[in-house]
Amino acid sequence: MFSILKTENNARRGRFTTIHGTVETPAFMNVATAGAIKGGLSSYDLADINCQVELCNTYHLHIRPGDKLVKELGGLHKFMGWSGPILTDSGGFQVFSLAKLRKISEDGVTFNSHVDGKKIFMGPKESMQIQSNLGSTIAMAFDECVSNPSDYDYAKQAADRTFRWLQICKDEMEKLNSKHDVVNKNQMLFGINQGSVYDDLRVEHMQQISKLDLDGYAIGGLAVGESKEEMYRIVSALNPVMPQNKIRYLMGVGTPGNIIECVSRGVDIFDCVMPSRNARHGSLFTKKGIININNAKYEKDNLPIDEKCSCPTCKRHSRAYIRHLFKAKEMLAMRLSVIHNLYFYNMLMIDIREALDKGTFSDFYRENVDILDLRI
RNA sequence: GGGAGAGUACCCAAGUUGGCCAAAGGGGGCAGACUGUAAAUCUGUUGUCAGUGACUUCAGUGGUUCAAAUCCGCUCUCUCCCA
Numbered sequence: 001m002f003s004i005l006k007t008e009n010n011a012r013r014g015r016f017t018t019i020h021g022t023v024e025t026p027a028f029m030n031v032a033t034a035g036a037i038k039g040g041l042s043s044y045d046l047a048d049i050n051c052q053v054e055l056c057n058t059y060h061l062h063i064r065p066g067d068k069l070v071k072e073l074g075g076l077h078k079f080m081g082w083s084g085p086i087l088t089d090s091g092g093f094q095v096f097s098l099a100k101l102r103k104i105s106e107d108g109v110t111f112n113s114h115v116d117g118k119k120i121f122m123g124p125k126e127s128m129q130i131q132s133n134l135g136s137t138i139a140m141a142f143d144e145c146v147s148n149p150s151d152y153d154y155a156k157q158a159a160d161r162t163f164r165w166l167q168i169c170k171d172e173m174e175k176l177n178s179k180h181d182v183v184n185k186n187q188m189l190f191g192i193n194q195g196s197v198y199d200d201l202r203v204e205h206m207q208q209i210s211k212l213d214l215d216g217y218a219i220g221g222l223a224v225g226e227s228k229e230e231m232y233r234i235v236s237a238l239n240p241v242m243p244q245n246k247i248r249y250l251m252g253v254g255t256p257g258n259i260i261e262c263v264s265r266g267v268d269i270f271d272c273v274m275p276s277r278n279a280r281h282g283s284l285f286t287k288k289g290i291i292n293i294n295n296a297k298y299e300k301d302n303l304p305i306d307e308k309c310s311c312p313t314c315k316r317h318s319r320a321y322i323r324h325l326f327k328a329k330e331m332l333a334m335r336l337s338v339i340h341n342l343y344f345y346n347m348l349m350i351d352i353r354e355a356l357d358k359g360t361f362s363d364f365y366r367e368n369v370d371i372l373d374l375r376i
Numbered sequence: 377g378g379g380a381g382a383g384u385a386c387c388c389a390a391g392u393u394g395g396c397c398a399a400a401g402g403g404g405g406c407a408g409a410c411u412g413u414a415a416a417u418c419u420g421u422u423g424u425c426a427g428u429g430a431c432u433u434c435a436g437u438g439g440u441u442c443a444a445a446u447c448c449g450c451u452c453u454c455u456c457c458c459a
Contacts, residue, residue: 033413040416055412093412101414114414145412192412223411231411252412273413280416281409296406334416375408 002216002247002268006356010239010266013356016247019186020077020085020137021052025247026263026352028345029053029087029271034060035080039280039338040331043081048312049339050346054082055271058130058140059091059122063113067133075135075183087271088136090127090169092143092162092192093252096224104144106161124165128172135183140218141169143192148225155196159205162194170212188215190249196221197230199237206241217242218249219267223258232261239266256285256348256372260365263352275345279337282326285344289374291319293337298323311343348372 002025006013014025030037030051037045037054046054056076061067070079077083094111095102101112108123122130127142143162146155173189176182191209195201209217219238222231235250242248250267253259259270275285282294286306291298293305304314305322313322313336325333355364 029412031413038413038416057413060413087412089412094414097412098414140412143412218412220412249412254411258411270412272411273415274411277410277413277415277417281418283410292408294407329416331416 002245004245006359008356008359008361009264011263011356011361012248012266012268013353014247014268016268018085018137018188019184020083023052023085023269024353025268026259026349026356027052027269028259028349029055029269030342030346031055031271031273031276032080033057033273034064035076037338037342038276038334040335041338041342045339046082046084049343050350051084051342052346053085053087053137053269054080055087055089056080056134056136057089057091057094058127058134059089059094059111061088061134062091062122062130063115063120067130071133071135071183077135085137087138087190088131088134088140089251090131090140090142090192091122092127092140092220093145096145096147099147106164108142124168125172128169128176132173132176132182132184132187136187137184138188138190138216139169139173141166141189141191141214143194143220145194145221145224146196148197148221148230150196152196152198152201155194155198156201158196159194159201162192163205163208166191166209166212170214190214190216190218190247192218192220192251193238194221197226197234199234202234202238203241206238210241210243214246216247216249218251220251222250223253228258228261231258232265235262235265235267242266256345257369258373259345259348260352260369260372264361264365272345275341276338279341280334282333282337284337285341285372286376287372289371289376291376293319293323294326295323305340306344309340309344309347311340311347313337313340313343 002014002016004012004014016023016025032054035056070076073079076086095109098111098114103110108121111120113120124142131139142165144158146158177185177187191214193206195205247268249269250262252272253270254272282292284291284293284305287308298319301319303319305319306314317336322333322336355361
């Protein structure tokens with residue numbers, strides 16, 4: 001359950017307790033879509049990067065290896081060899097990102113599998129059943145995420161549908177949790193707010209879903225095409241109407257600067273593919289800004305990626321070596337880079353929590369919010 | 377010594393009925409993008425200098441032609457075959 005330890009203006013320092021362990025918030029969830037953090041990290045690497053929670057994907061695991069198989073093998077935690085908290089995304093985002101391969105109806109969405117083209121149907125009931133089979137700590141409601149810009153009518157339609165689906169998800173989850181042979185009887189459910197960039201839709205939708213007394217509330221459908229000013233405005237508009245005593249999750253966000261901005265607007269947890277994906281592409285985060293390790297200027301650079309970083313990569317390796325590994329297409333390049341970037345993100349959250357504990361978050365904000373997103 | 381074939385940009389390689397060729401396509405190089413992961417991906421650029429144009433290029437050299445990477449002579453280099 002969630003408790004707030006301290007606040008500073010709208011920012012919250014909290015603690016989220018689950019049957020798989022405690023999450024100190026604000027926190028970043030490390031994305032492991034298909035049951036692994038891309039770039040070759042194993043569960044035994046996670047302590048080294050200060051990972052508290054992993055995020056896996058319902059759609060991907062349903063397609064491969066299949067949620068029934070995962071259940072048969074003892075659930076996702078056992079399968080992955082990770083005993084800490086796992087949040088499973090519902091597959092709702094794939095409705096959006098696989099837009100070319102889908103058809104939406106009131107009951108759910110018909111997809112073509114990106115793996116073999118096979119037709120797959122997923123709706124709120126199916127998503128809950130799959131997530132129950134996976135046995136994650138937290139299940140996400142099945143929502144419809146619209147791209148921005150999106151016209152008002154369509155945004156409203158999608159938000160309304162997301163609310164109807166949420167009610168189905170809640171009923172289904174209660175039913176599943178009461179069954180005797182489920183992997184995790186205590187599986188939690190988070191609802192997702194939609195409404196594009198329209199403040200009134202967002203607020204109204206949040207008020208609707210708040211009444212359902214869920215384990216947590218997420219803001220979805222941001223960082224999907226709108227400006228960051230619009231994103232901040234929506235988060236600010238939602239802050240007063242979100243349940244105060246429930247954990248708040250901003251889905252898919254973002255850059256270090258986005259995270260600092262949204263912590264200051266009352267968000268507790270985040271997830272984003274940016275640190276891992278960008279790491280695989282050579283884009284690395286430092287306290288002075290973002291570097292591209294592939295650049296020729298690092299050819300003879302004997303310094304670590306970030307002089308102030310004490311991650312396993314920075315403790316041992318130089319920029320020149322990591323650049324070489326990228327040029328030589330060695331898979332170690334990605335592994336070392338992903339380790340660094342995720343350590344950077346998890347450390348950013350540790351620094352944010354420490355600042356909140358000490359009551360110095362506004363100083364931390366001022367010193368970091370702009371420079372961390374700079375490309376240098 | 378005799379015969380056959382080949383030399384194209386950093387590398388490999390297309391182009392050889394002469395013009396639409398500064399020259400396809402790869403690779404490599406340089407740079408950019410990436411926000412609930414169809415992403416070890418994608419995009420741009422890669423003769424020189426200026427920048428809606430000019431100049432120098434297709435082993436070297438000399439020709440033919442209004443026009444040559446493309447046709448002809450010679451030279452050099454490499455590969456294969458026969459001695």
